[in-house]
Amino acid sequence: MDASTCARGAADLAGRVLGALRDGSAADLADFLDSCVDATAGLAAVRLVGADVFLPHLVLDRPLGTRDADVVVASFEILPSVTAPATAEQRVMAWHDWSTARLLAGLTGAVPVATPEDPAAVLGPVEQWARWSVAVAQLSSSAHPGATGPVVDAVAAQPLALCRGVVRSVLRRDFATASRLTRWICLLHATGVGLPLDPVLLLAHVESRAGAEPRRLLDLAAARHLVRST
């Protein structure tokens, strides 16, 4: 599998999800996969975008079609989840996959998936909030409307560390990380967690500087919806 092909496919898929959110339609994962020259890279792109492929269904309350569900299932068949993550990247991947599989189970009525290990293992000590917030950013697809679970609980319990992390990323002009952390900020705001910064102002600041990368725009679209839902 070529990583750059997979990344381009993920950007294409994220663009489709964005279009679906704007138009009020479905992302049509099956059509996306049919459009891929390399079906394997297409399925890897589905895994990379992860739970965000379900955003139109969560935001617009649309049912998930069987064909689209089959695509996500196939992406797990071709690339089985890591059962015993050993590295930091594998831990992130395990929770990223868990979020995808959990939403898939919720939308299709399938059997819920087993939860990975303690979220502290993937996030690290909150005292090292700079490193902690980068791990939180890597799990941004878990911060969707109605999100629950151990990682969400762990992040919601540390609003100060999250705010420090997002302010640091803005000061570093790392607007990719800032976009992902802004999504978490907006999720916490939507769930009533008190924050020492204004999520609406933060979102407007990051939106104007985040660029045009579709996956970042998807993060910000999710953040915008979370802010509107409050």
Added chain:
Amino acid sequence: MTVHTSARPVLAPADLAALSTLVAEPESAVADPPLPEPNAAGVLLLGLLLSPSTPKEPRK
């Protein structure tokens, strides 16, 4: 749609590692805000010393 219904081989562990790397995207390698340069004061002082003198009023 026929593409994703056909049987495919399971990818190698290296492919999963590559995908994990893409998922666990690190923060950008942007430099932190510029820090004060301790030697800058000396450079500025040297510049002042080497700067041309104040021009004088031309004699009539």
